[in-house]
Amino acid sequence: MHRHVFLRIVEGVTIQDAKFFVQKPDATGRMGASKLQKCTAAIRMLAYGSSSDVVDEYLKIASSTARECLLHFVEAVVARFGDEYLRKANANDIERLLHEGERRGFPGMMGSIDCTGTGRIVLGAGKECIKEEAKATIILEAVASSDLWIWHAFFGTPGSCNDINVLQRSPVFDDVLQGRAPEVNFSVNGTTYNMGYYLTDGIYPRWSTFIPSIKLPQTPKQRLFTQHQEAVRKDVQRAFGVLQARFAIIRKPALAWNKDILWKIIMACIIMHNMIVEDERDTYQNYRDPNEYDQLQTQNNEGSSNQVGEDSFVVHNGRLDARNLGA
Known part of the structure; x- marks a missing residue:
């Protein structure tokens, strides 16, 4: 700070x-x-x-x-x-989020959503954290973007609940249901959509606002999508990790018992x-x-010892190999 x-x-x-x-x-x-x-x-x-x-x-x-x-x-x-x-994303925020999502290969993405257990307070990886710690916890649900800004935070659900139970109590989609959410428009493969989406893990329901990874990808296309989705989805986990690193009170036993x-x-x-x-x-x-x-060709910078047209130096196995010594 x-x-x-x-x-x-x-x-x-x-x-x-x-x-x-x-x-x-x-x-x-x-x-x-x-x-x-x-x-x-x-x-x-x-x-x-x-x-x-x-x-x-x-x-x-x-x-x-x-x-x-x-x-x-x-x-x-x-x-x-x-x-x-703690505001919800306004029109300018949504425009920036959509631009960032399209740049990363996910047009229409509003962020990634996940839950993490806190209570003692313990922050971790959702229900896995609860099993490992075996402590009374309270769950924090959050939505984060690539810059680690937390756009939505819902805290207070008992740690015995899983991500679906938390979602059923969460107000994350209240503005959408009540018609107060800013309009979102984007196109994918010639089809226009008017609702953004969040990247999730596999436990979340199959809603149009959630894009999970493919559980068992079979084709190269499916494996490529899963690889990129899992990489981008880690934004919310990174936000949890940075939040813990900055404020240790979140990852240590709670100093207060009042909810x-x-x-x-x-x-x-x-x-x-x-x-x-x-x-x-x-x-x-x-x-x-x-x-x-992997797609870039090696280019030599001006003034380097290995100019274009010269033979590249290759290191062979064996520190004292004669070929390494130029003999």
Whole structure:
């Protein structure tokens, strides 16, 4: 997180909850903790997954104050930035998502959807995570795009449910059913469609809005599609992984047992994650498709020791082979 993003969050939560974050004198006239101390305490607890008594020496505040900082901070972040960073995709967002999907070979793709278990809080690979951990969990359903922006987050379903159970309770398609979703138009093989789709794994139902991979691909065409679909579908898993890496409180045992507090913590982490993505996504390196390298012919750069027309140097087996030494 860059400094200007941190300062924006500090100013936002101070405006939202000035009664708590504004620095005030105590009964003896000494000034209390500043807004920077309080926000730093909360973010360190979110980032490192530590308890409230870990920040007392570093920030010179009591553990009880640190707990209050965390609760007020996540509430203020959700209230102040939730409308912007937990929004559904608008017309401009959809245009960008469709352009990115077409560039990657999936015209009409709105992102990839998956569930992950959190509760203790544990984030992992959906129901597989629940089996391995054997802990009480709460599931997070999310939709993510290639830049790792999380467009949809539904948290609160018990960990005993699978992805289909979560989907039945999820509001992911509420706007579509109620006619409030922005219009989506794209063409594939001369056929025009007016509804986007999400890439999924095999457990999701066979709906027109879901494109799963082929379970047992037989032909080269099917294997090629499955390979590309599985590669692009990993966007949501990458988003889960980055979210865990940035906020360790999501992958460690929960520090609170109240479901409402857990929801606020998860949403606050997702909001700050999206703020970081917005700030840094233009600096992402654009990696080329490795398959493209197989189709490129080797070209020698100007000034290199091996110019066009010269014999290529070939390394033979055996470090001391005479052919390697030019003998």
